[in-house]
Amino acid sequence: EDQVTQSPEALRLQEGESSSLNCSYTVSGLRGLFWYRQDPGKGPEFLFTLYSAGEEKEKERLKATLTKKESFLHITAPKPEDSATYLCAVQAGRGGGADGLTFGKGTHLIIQP
């Protein structure tokens, strides 16, 4: 059974304090790993897709990396507007969820001014 575990569940940082969110996964044949951002009262918003170990992608203050067992979402010098819940999901090559996407519970990130 495919599994995605995100840690920590919640993280409170000061503005400018860099940190990383972790997404550990177990999947039979990874086709892709996805990061989404969800703001209160809104649906998840797509950030990145990573396909193979060693791949990295960046967008503004966010950088996502992938190994064979986990992904990290690095946040550099965050600002209050980066506060959100960050969701990780994996797409299996075979089986997995009905649409191949298995989600983690998310990390609730708060950036204090």
Next chain:
Amino acid sequence: ETGVTQTPRHLVMGMTNKKSLKCEQHLGHNAMYWYKQSAKKPLELMFVYNFKEQTENNSVPSRFSPECPNSSHLFLHLHTLQPEDSALYLCASSQENWRQGPSGANVLTFGAGSRLTVL
């Protein structure tokens, strides 16, 4: 309008009521999904439609009934719900269902959700 639009945004219903959630996408996507999001739980896939045909039903109770009249509209009909069905119901669409397209085509665009409270 652009993106994925869900109505109503908030819904309160009794256990004996019948109501419907509506989703509309203006992205030209071919696949549409219903997800349930409960506190402290991962997103749970409920239904998948690809080119208007239901391709997956993820063991959802029959009190939830989906309808997809065309590739742009998706409904979730609700009746005799239970209090534990209270949750945020999210609609999403993608260019292609993952079974048919390359990995890159399965990026989901979500609506803002319908917050359902069952009394």
